[in-house]
Amino acid sequence: TCAFAGQKKVLAAYEEAVKCGYSGARAGRLHTPHGVFDTPMFMPVGTQATVKAVSPRELKEMGAQIILSNTYHLYLRPGTELVAEAGGLHRFMDWDGGILTDSGGFQVFSLGPLRKITEEGAAFRSHIDGSTQFLSPEIAIKAQMNLGADIIMAFDECIPYPAEYQYAKLSTERTTRWAERSQKAHTRSGQALFAIVQGGMYQDLRRVSANDLVSLDFPGYGIGGLSVGEPKPVMYEMLEQTVPLLPENKPRYLMGVGTPDCLVEAVRYGIDMFDCVFPTRVARNGTAMTKSGRLVVKNAAYAKDFLPIDENCGCYACQNFSRAYIRHLLKADEIFGLRLTTIHNLYFLLDFTKKMRQAILEDRFLSFREEFLAQYCK
Ligand SMILES: Nc1ccc2nc(N)nc(O)c2c1
Ligand SMILES: [Zn+2]
Numbered sequence: 001t002c003a004f005a006g007q008k009k010v011l012a013a014y015e016e017a018v019k020c021g022y023s024g025a026r027a028g029r030l031h032t033p034h035g036v037f038d039t040p041m042f043m044p045v046g047t048q049a050t051v052k053a054v055s056p057r058e059l060k061e062m063g064a065q066i067i068l069s070n071t072y073h074l075y076l077r078p079g080t081e082l083v084a085e086a087g088g089l090h091r092f093m094d095w096d097g098g099i100l101t102d103s104g105g106f107q108v109f110s111l112g113p114l115r116k117i118t119e120e121g122a123a124f125r126s127h128i129d130g131s132t133q134f135l136s137p138e139i140a141i142k143a144q145m146n147l148g149a150d151i152i153m154a155f156d157e158c159i160p161y162p163a164e165y166q167y168a169k170l171s172t173e174r175t176t177r178w179a180e181r182s183q184k185a186h187t188r189s190g191q192a193l194f195a196i197v198q199g200g201m202y203q204d205l206r207r208v209s210a211n212d213l214v215s216l217d218f219p220g221y222g223i224g225g226l227s228v229g230e231p232k233p234v235m236y237e238m239l240e241q242t243v244p245l246l247p248e249n250k251p252r253y254l255m256g257v258g259t260p261d262c263l264v265e266a267v268r269y270g271i272d273m274f275d276c277v278f279p280t281r282v283a284r285n286g287t288a289m290t291k292s293g294r295l296v297v298k299n300a301a302y303a304k305d306f307l308p309i310d311e312n313c314g315c316y317a318c319q320n321f322s323r324a325y326i327r328h329l330l331k332a333d334e335i336f337g338l339r340l341t342t343i344h345n346l347y348f349l350l351d352f353t354k355k356m357r358q359a360i361l362e363d364r365f366l367s368f369r370e371e372f373l374a375q376y377c378k
Helices: 056-061 071-076 080-085 105-110 137-145 167-184 203-214 232-245 259-271 280-281 316-320 323-331 335-361 365-374
Strands: 013-018 027-033 035-039 042-045 066-070 100-101 113-116 122-125 134-135 152-153 192-197 221-223 253-254 272-275 288-292 293-296
Touching: 013 272, 027 335, 035 042, 035 080, 035 113, 035 335, 042 066, 042 335, 066 071, 071 080, 071 105, 080 137, 100 105, 100 137, 100 365, 105 122, 134 137, 137 152, 137 323, 167 203, 167 365, 192 203, 203 221, 203 232, 221 232, 221 293, 221 335, 232 259, 259 365, 288 335, 316 335, 323 335, 335 365
Parallel strands: 042 272, 066 100, 100 152, 152 192, 192 221, 221 253, 253 272
Antiparallel strands: 013 027, 027 035, 113 122, 122 134, 288 293
């Protein structure tokens, strides 16, 4: 194992514990006002100030450290001033762990039906009431300061896939100018602002974006514009181009990823943080995640299967209930069924990142990756 390299800096400081093997994989610790958290880490998504179908107490029990919320949604409803009056997002949703808020960049482009992007910002129609709305770096940062998350994101444009080179170039350059405006608008101490690398699927634009943002000196870096429909090998190629340009002593956050096979590849390239709606979303249509792939517990095959989803899983669902019972609940549209599949899927990913961290610390990450990928069918 390589030597320890850590330097303590204020907020979202990244203390690299161990770098191993011939991969970029590393195990670190992220310092925030709400605690010190282990990486690699998976962050459950709580878009509207709740991780759908589970309580903060259950999240704590399953080992969640930092959870995500979305500025776009909370800005539209109930409003970020209201959350500030309630004492901030931690108080509002009774979560005393870490919170990271996304800036709205992605949601505007994926949710807002009508949108117009200018140098100033993005005009869009609210998906709730169709009203005309506008987000800019200044508005998005002010909203995130109101919410009071430990880590907030610069306002960016998530470039759609595919995109013409020229469009990707102009958009990436604008995202860098927006990052600078985000930095200037960010006046709340005790809160870390991460920039977001863009560049589409173009190696040179990815490198320019990373270099420009690193020279603006942020405490951490998101990698955006990926997991937007591109083939996985293309995503990995963009990681290979981008991650080595980001400072070793700062956290790297791959946004919107993902499935376990993507996580283990991204960790190999040196990613520390992940978020994805996938585990909670597929849980709600009765799909459970296992180390051998997906198990659609709603299928008739499990009607009389009295084993748990996964016999080796330590989660509340697998410790107490059978596939037959969970299938029955899902078929009967019982809310508890969704809760059990959600609890299992979140526990599975949180436990998976813990296993990757352990493998890195014991300098056996590359063999861990091999074994996992051999068993996991995509
Ligand atoms: N795949 C994703 C997911 C979330 C994102 N959020 C922001 N702000 N920007 C992106 O490019 C994202 C990409
Ligand atoms: Zn389980």
